[in-house]
Amino acid sequence: MHNARKVFVVKLKIVSFKIYLLFVLILFHYDSFSSEIPIIVIAPSKKAQSLSSVGSSVTVLDENFFENTNETFLGDVLAGNTTSANFFQSGGHGTSSAVQLRGLPKRYTTVYIDGVKMSDPSSVSNDFDFNNILTGQISRVEILKGNQSSVYGSGAIGGTINITTKRGKPGLHKNWTYTMGSNETHNLSTSISGANEKNNFYFGIERFQTNGISAMTHNEEKDRYRNNSFVGNFDRKINDKLKLKSNIRIAETYLQYDKEINTATTTHSEEADGLEASTNIGLNFKIGEKFSSDLIIANTYIERIYGAAPGSGNTTKDNYYGERYTYLYKGNYNFNLDNSVVFGFERENDKIGYNKDMTGLSIKNAHVNSAYFDFQKRNTKNIYTTFGSRFDEHSKAGNEESHRITVAYLFDDKLTKLKSSYGTGFRFPSLYEMYFVYAANSSSLGYVKAENSKSFDFGIEKTIPNLNLTVDLSYFNLEYTDVLEGWKTGTSSGSSYTTQNMPGTVKSQGLELISTWKVNDLLNFALNYTYTSTYDGAEQDDPDKSSSYTNAQMVRVPRNIINLKTNYIFKNYNNLSLTLNSKWSDVARDYGNGNRTYDDERTDDYFVNDLNLNYNLSNYNIFFNVTNVLDEKYETARDYSQMNRSFNLGIKKSF
Numbered sequence: 001m002h003n004a005r006k007v008f009v010v011k012l013k014i015v016s017f018k019i020y021l022l023f024v025l026i027l028f029h030y031d032s033f034s035s036e037i038p039i040i041v042i043a044p045s046k047k048a049q050s051l052s053s054v055g056s057s058v059t060v061l062d063e064n065f066f067e068n069t070n071e072t073f074l075g076d077v078l079a080g081n082t083t084s085a086n087f088f089q090s091g092g093h094g095t096s097s098a099v100q101l102r103g104l105p106k107r108y109t110t111v112y113i114d115g116v117k118m119s120d121p122s123s124v125s126n127d128f129d130f131n132n133i134l135t136g137q138i139s140r141v142e143i144l145k146g147n148q149s150s151v152y153g154s155g156a157i158g159g160t161i162n163i164t165t166k167r168g169k170p171g172l173h174k175n176w177t178y179t180m181g182s183n184e185t186h187n188l189s190t191s192i193s194g195a196n197e198k199n200n201f202y203f204g205i206e207r208f209q210t211n212g213i214s215a216m217t218h219n220e221e222k223d224r225y226r227n228n229s230f231v232g233n234f235d236r237k238i239n240d241k242l243k244l245k246s247n248i249r250i251a252e253t254y255l256q257y258d259k260e261i262n263t264a265t266t267t268h269s270e271e272a273d274g275l276e277a278s279t280n281i282g283l284n285f286k287i288g289e290k291f292s293s294d295l296i297i298a299n300t301y302i303e304r305i306y307g308a309a310p311g312s313g314n315t316t317k318d319n320y321y322g323e324r325y326t327y328l329y330k331g332n333y334n335f336n337l338d339n340s341v342v343f344g345f346e347r348e349n350d351k352i353g354y355n356k357d358m359t360g361l362s363i364k365n366a367h368v369n370s371a372y373f374d375f376q377k378r379n380t381k382n383i384y385t386t387f388g389s390r391f392d393e394h395s396k397a398g399n400e401e402s403h404r405i406t407v408a409y410l411f412d413d414k415l416t417k418l419k420s421s422y423g424t425g426f427r428f429p430s431l432y433e434m435y436f437v438y439a440a441n442s443s444s445l446g447y448v449k450a451e452n453s454k455s456f457d458f459g460i461e462k463t464i465p466n467l468n469l470t471v472d473l474s475y476f477n478l479e480y481t482d483v484l485e486g487w488k489t490g491t492s493s494g495s496s497y498t499t500q501n502m503p504g505t506v507k508s509q510g511l512e513l514i515s516t517w518k519v520n521d522l523l524n525f526a527l528n529y530t531y532t533s534t535y536d537g538a539e540q541d542d543p544d545k546s547s548s549y550t551n552a553q554m555v556r557v558p559r560n561i562i563n564l565k566t567n568y569i570f571k572n573y574n575n576l577s578l579t580l581n582s583k584w585s586d587v588a589r590d591y592g593n594g595n596r597t598y599d600d601e602r603t604d605d606y607f608v609n610d611l612n613l614n615y616n617l618s619n620y621n622i623f624f625n626v627t628n629v630l631d632e633k634y635e636t637a638r639d640y641s642q643m644n645r646s647f648n649l650g651i652k653k654s655f
Contacts, residue, residue, distance in 0.1 A: 001422045002103070005188060005226070006238070012060070012274045018631075019042050021537070022551055023277050023551055024087075024218035026338070026407060027127055027525070036602075039488030039489055040059060041054060041058055042112055042142060042162060042187075042535070043140055043242065044056050044058060044144060044151075044162075044386070044406075045151060045374045045376060045386060045388070046115075046151060046330060046342055046344070047187040047332050047342050047376075048124075049376065049612065052377075052408075052410055052414065052417060053378070053384040053405025053408055054380070054406070054408060055382075055384065055385070055386060055407045055408040055420060055421050056144055056145070056146055056148075056240045056389050056406050056419070056421050056457075056510065056519070057120060057144070057145040057146060057419070057420045057457060057459060057474050057476075058143065058144050059084065059142070059143040059144060059419075059514065060081050060141075060142050060143075061077070061140065061142075062138070062140055063139045063140055063145075066135060066138050066139060066140070066141075068538065068614070069098075069135060069136055069241070070612055070614070070623045070625055070650060071092065071180070072093075072134060072136075072187055072208060073130070073131070073133070073134060073135065073136060073262050074130055074133045074134070074135055074138065074141070074163075075087060075089065075097045075099070075131060075133075075136060075654065077141075077539070078143075079338070079583075080101050081435050081577050081591070083528065084143075084145065084175075084512040084528055084530050085100065085101055085143060086099070086100040086101075086103075086406055086530070086556075086557065086561060087099055087100075087130075087533075088093070088100075088185060088556050088636035088637050089131070089302065089636055089637070089640070090215060090640040091214070091215030091216070091223065091253045091257065091258075091640045091641055091642075092212045092213040092214075092215065092223065092641065092642075092643060093131070093208075093212055093225045093560065093634075094132070094181075094212070094223075094225030094226075094227065094253065094255040095131060095215055095255065095257060095640070096129060096131060096436050097129060097130045097131045097224075097385070098127070098129070098559065099130060099161065099198070099599050100143050100158065101143070101158035101159035101558070102145060102146065102158045102159065102455075102476055102478060102508055102510065102532070102581075103158075103285065103532035103554060103557045104157060104158035104478075104480075104506040104508060104534070104554075105125075105554070106125075106127045106128075107125035107126065107127045107155060108155060108156075108157040108158035108159075108427065108453075108480075109127070109128070109155070109156075109158045109159055109160070109161060109265040109352065109584065109599040110128075110152050110153070110154075110155045110156040110159075110161070110162075111128040111161045111163065111568040112160065112161070112162045112163065113163045113164075113165065113249065113278070114163070114164060114165055114233075114280065115280075115282075115294075115328070116278065116280050116296065116298040116300070116326055116328075117152075117153075117164075117326065117348070117652065118178055118300065118570065119155070119279065119325075119352045120181070120302050120322055121300070121322035121323065121351065121352050121353040121431065122302055122304070122320045122321055122322030122353070122431075123186070123322070124403075124430065124432050124433065124434065125430050125432075125433065125484075126428075126431075127155075128652070131443070132251045132253050132274065132276060133163075133251070133261070134189075134206050134208065134227065134229050135168055135378070136177065136189040136191075136204060136206045137165050137204045137206065137231040138162050138163060138164070138165060138166065138251075139165060139166040139167065140163075140164040140369075141161065141163050142161070142166070143159065143160075143161050143162075144159050144161075144162065144349040144647065145158070145457075145474075145476070145512075146158075146159055146421055146423060146457050146476060146478075147402075147421075147424060147425040147453060147454070147455040147478065148160045148404070148423070148425070149390060149402035149404075149423065149424065149425030149426055149453075150372060150374065150388040150390045150402045150403055150404035150423060150424075150425075150575055151372060151374055151388055151390065151404070153346070153370055153372075153390065153392055153402075154366075154392065154405065154427050154428040154450070155427045155428075155504070156229050156425060157253065157425040157426070157427060157451075157453045157455070157478070157480060158478075165202070165231050165247065165249070165598070166191070166193065166194040166202045166204065166231070166236070166346050167193070167195075167200055167202050167233055167234070167585075168193035168194045168200045168201050168202050168233075169194070169195055170194075170195050170196065171194055172192075172193075172194040172351065173192070173193050173194060173654065173655075174190075174191070174192050174654070174655050175189075175191045175192075175193075175212050175288050175379075175652070175653065175654050175655075176181050176188070176190040176191075176652070176653050177189045177190075177191065177371065177650060177651070177652045178650060178651055179648050179651075180648070180650070181625070181646060181647050181648030181649060182411070182646035182647050182648070183210050183211045183212055183213060183646065184210060184211040185208075185209070185210040185211075185646075185648065186207075186208070186209055186210070186211075187206070187207070187208045187650075188206070188207050188239040189205065189206035189207075190205055190206075191202070191203060191205070191330070191399035192204075193202035196235060197237070198529070198597075199236050199237075200233075200234070200236075200590035201232075201234045201235070201336050202228070202231070202232070202233045203228070203230075203231070203232045203233075204231045204232075204255035204301070205228075205230050206227075206228075206229045207226075207227070207228050207229075207232075208225075208226070208227040208229075209222070209224075209225070209226045209227070210225055211224050212224055212225050212256075213643060214258065214641055214643050215257050215258045215260040215640055215641060216639060216640065216641065217635065217640065217641050218431050218522070218636055218639070219258060219371055219595075219638055221307050221376075223255070223257050223258065224229050224254070224255070224256045224592070225253070225255050226253060226255075226485070227251060227252075227253050228251070228252045228253075229249075229250065229251045230248070230251075230331045231247075231248070231449045231558050232247070232248045232249075233245075233246070233247050233248075233250050234246050235280040235409065237387065240286075241286045242285045242286075243283070243284040243285070244281075244282075244283060245281070245282045245283075245284060246279075246280070246281045247278075248277075248278070248279045249277070249278045249279075249354045250276070250642070251274070251275070252274070252275055252276075253272075253273070253274040253277040254274075255271065255272045255274070256270070256271050257272065258270070258273070259650060261480070264383075267327075268470065269560065270306060271306075271307060272304060272305065272306045272307075273304070273305045274302075274303070274304045274305075274522040275302070275303045275304075276300075276301070276302050277300070277301045277302075278298065278299065278300045278301070279298065279299050280296055280297065280298035280299070280326075281296070281298075282294055282295060282297070282328075283295045283343075290332070290333055290334045291332070291334075292331070293329065293330065293331045293332070294328070294329070294330045295328070295329050296327075296328040296330075297325075297326070297327055297328075297331075297425050298322070298324075298325070298326040298327075298328070299324070299325055300322075300323065300324040301322075302320075302323070302325050302511070303319070303320070303321050303322075304319070304320040304321075304371045305317055305318070305319050305320075306318045306319075306320075311504065313437070316423070318354075318355070318439070318575045319353070319354070319607055320353070320354055321352060321353035321354070322350070322351070322352045322353075323350075323351045323352075324348060324349065324350050324351075325348070325349040326346070326347070326348050326349075327346065327347045328344065328345075328346050329344055329345045329346075330342065330343070330344040334388065337376060338378030339376065340375075340376050340470035340585075341373060341374070341378050342373065342374045342378070342471070342654075343371075343372065343373040343374070344370075344371070344372055344377075344452070344479065345369075345371050346368075346369070346370040346371075346372075347367065347368070347369050347370070347472075348364055348367060348368045348370075349365065350365060350367065350368075350431055351363060351364070351431075352364055352365070352431045352432060354432075356448030362626070364396065364431050364434070364435045365431070366395045366396045366397075366431055366434075367394075367395045367578075368392055368393065368394050368395070368428065369392070369393045370390060370391065370392045370393070371387060371389070371390070372388065372390035373389060373390075374386060374387075374388035374391065374404075375387050375388065375649040376379045376611045382409055382411065382412065382486060383404040383407065383408070383409050383410075384407070384408040384410070385405070385406065385407050385408075385598055386405065386406045387403075387404070387405050388403065388404045388405075389401070389402070389415075390403075391401045392426075392428075394428050394450070394482045394654075396434060396550075397428045397429055397434070397448070397450055397493060398454075400426040400450050401424075402423070402424050402425050402426055403423065403424050404420040404421065404422070404423035405421065405422055405423070405425075405497060406419070406420065406422075407419070407420050407421075415462065415464070415630070416460070416462050416466070417460070417462075418458075418459075419459045419460070419461065419462055419474075420456075420457065420458045420459070421456070421457055422454075422456045422457075423453070423454070423455055424452070424453065424454045424455075425452070425453040425454070425480075426450045426451060426452050426453065426457070427450060427451045427484075429448045429449070429450065429484055431501065432624070433448065433484055433499040434448060434499070439600070442609065446460070447499060448484060448499055448501055449482060449484055449501055449650045451480055451481070451482045451484055451501070452480060452482055453478060453479065453480035453481075454480075454482055455476065455477065455478030455479075456476070456477050456478070457474055457475060457476040457477070458474065458475050458513075459472065459473055459474030459475065460472075460474075461473075467517070468517065468518035468519070468524075469516070469517045469518075470509070470515060470516045470517075471513070471514075471515045472512075472513070472514040472515070472527075473511070473513050474511070474512045474513075475509075475510075475511055476508075476509060476510060476511075477507075477508075477509040478507070478508050478509070478510070479505050479506060480505070480506050481504070481505050481506075482501040482502070483500070483501065483502045483504075483506055484499055484501060485499065485500060493530075500524070506534070506535065506554075507534065507535050508532065508533070508534035508535075508536075508554075509532075509533055510531045510532040510533055510534075511529070511530070511531045512528075512529075512530050513527070513529040513530075514526075514528050514530065515527045515528075516528070518553055518564050522568060522569045522570075523566075523567070523568050523569075524566075525564065525565065525566055526563075526564070526565040526567075527562075527563070527564050527565075528561075528562070528564075529560075529561070529563075530560070530561045530564040531559060531560055532558070532561075533553070533559060533560060534553060534554045534557055534559055535553065537555065545625070552589060553588070553589050554587045554589070555588070555590050555591055556589070556590060556603075556636070556637060557588060557589075558585045558586035558587065558588040558605075560584075560585075560586040561583070561584070561585050561586065562584045563581070563582070563583050564581075564582045565579065565580070565581050565582075565585075566579065566580045566582070567579045575615055575617065576613075576614070576615050576616075577613075577614045577617040578611070578614075579611070579612040579613075579614070580609060580610070580611055580612075581609065581610040581611075581612075582607070582608075582609045583607070583609075584605070584606070584607045585605060585606055585636075587603065587604055587605045588602060588603050589601060589602050590603055590637065590638035591638070591642055598622055601638070602638070603634075603635045603636065603637070603638050604634070604635070606632055606635075607630075607632060608627070608628055608630070608632045608634060608642075609623070609629045610626065610627050610628065610629065611625065611626040612625050612626075613625075613628050618650060619653060619654045619655055620652065620653055621651070621652040621653075622650070622652075623648075623649075623650050623651075623652075624647070624648070624649050624650075625647065625648040625649075625650075626645065626646075626647055627643050627645065627646045627647075627648070628642075628643055628644055628645050628646065629645065630645075631644055
């Protein structure tokens with residue numbers, strides 16, 4: 001009876017959504033007129049341009065969003081809001097987390113902070129971990145979906161997330177926020193910022209700590225987490241043609257975690273200390289009225305130390321070290337108001353180290369030289385096109401080319417836009433994949449080569465002013481080859497595992513729907529639906545197909561995800577608002593174990609709700625959050641816990 005009811009509820013949710021979608025599509029025939037307020041984005045081409053002229057799919061979380069959100073971690077923002085991103089985490093706060101775009105593993109999403117690539121050079125696949133980035137120091141996030149390698153290089157196959165940290169505003173401003181809640185959670189942040197005609201500065205400090213929850217579902221002990229973060233930005237206008245920009249970001253972390261998923265007696269047997277530091281300094285200079293340039297030098301340093309928790313009797317520690325020096329030049333030439341070109345040259349020097357028991361780091365390094373251009377043209381008053389190409393030279397993995405073309409058609413009423421893009425992309429193997437996964441770079445095997453991809457998408461955006469309704473509907477289709485797998489049996493050296501380029505093609509296609517509806521001044525909705533169909537390797541009849549490939553849905557990729565955000569402002573108390581974030585996620589395959597059945601090798605579907613109550617009093621903001629209101633027991637990664645029902649009370653002060 002219980003299972004039948006569950007199936008009925010799921011079917012009811014799907015049917016309700018289909019009715020809503022049909023309703024939205026019917027509304028496309030409405031004709032209305034309004035004045036457009038342009039939204040300016042940076043991510044698609046690394047230059048400021050109106051969102052209405054962009055042919056790629058872009059989601060913007062602006063400064064107003066981050067000023068009003070009460071989420072502490074950026075990962076939680078991306079997981080619970082209408083961004084078309086899939087988010088999973090291996091436990092509570094501080095544990096490994098990842099964002100997936102368009103059904104692809106996390107290594108195919110590149111992350112930039114203030115214009116500089118922020119992946120971890122020492123990680124297995126050179127990806128970015130969202131578990132340590134706090135929202136208190138973020139002003140804007142742009143999520144650019146689809147192949148972006150022609151602009152952003154290696155790894156930008158699923159998309160790019162462009163993060164901008166806070167800058168000062170005219171005058172002098174001070175802010176602080178304090179939050180306390182379940183699991184002895186405390187978060188304190190404070191900042192000072194300001195700006196005048198010549199100087200702009202922001203300095204912010206944030207400390208988060210919690211006793212946490214058990215990372216493993218079969219344990220009851222709690223895994224503690226601590227994060228101390230600092231962000232400092234300073235810009236100086238030297239003259240009308242020259243501007244100096246600088247940035248520093250530091251995060252020091254401590255985490256207890258459960259290492260073995262199959263050991264029921266595990267009690268935070270492991271702990272990890274982490275340090276992330278990034279600095280960059282740049283010059284922006286103009287020549288005449290049409291040409292501007294940016295020159296940036298940046299450094300990223302990451303160190304992670306893993307070891308047994310005190311009292312375990314085990315003193316062994318593993319050390320991971322990664323460092324990147326980045327040198328960037330970007331030029332922007334505006335031929336006229338409608339036509340421009342962005343071009344650039346980049347060099348990345350990566351270095352990583354790894355050891356067992358702190359016996360001395362084994363250092364490996366590589367570098368990449370790159371050149372790219374992106375040409376934007378307004379063909380008619382309604383048609384916008386871009387074409388871009390990039391060439392990358394890797395010191396160990398060879399050379400790669402990537403290309404992209406986009407088209408946007410904006411109707412005369414500026415309320416409807418058709419958009420489409422096609423691009424090729426690639427991902428170079430990480431230093432870890434080349435050197436530290438057994439014998440991948442042995443003389444008999446040679447160096448592994450880059451993964452390659454191609455993708456296409458088509459979409460429509462529609463605004464219906466009479467109903468205060470916006471709809472963004474996109475179809476995407478992509479595939480990639482030469483997939484790097486780190487767990488292939490049988491090598492020439494006799495080892496059990498190595499990294500190799502696998503045969504076959506991985507395919508992903510689906511639909512993304514993002515819609516907002518302002519019912520009136522008091523009530524508004526934001527809806528996101530994503531359907532993803534993706535397959536993990538070669539066709540079944542391919543004689544070279546790896547036994548690890550099943551031609552089934554990729555792991556940790558639900559076919560269906562629905563996010564609904566409801567916001568209500570109380571009629572007689574305009575300063576009081578209530579927000580409900582609801583998310584339903586379909587079942588998903590997960591990594592297998594030889595002793596498990598199919599049902600054990602997946603995560604179940606789940607329906608989770610988060611409630612937020614806000615009250616504004618002049619310079620104060622008081623908020624109360626309830627996470628997982630219905631106390632749903634669920635997993636985004638098999639065997640790893642997610643937050644049960646928890647409470648947070650906080651206050652913000654600006655002066």
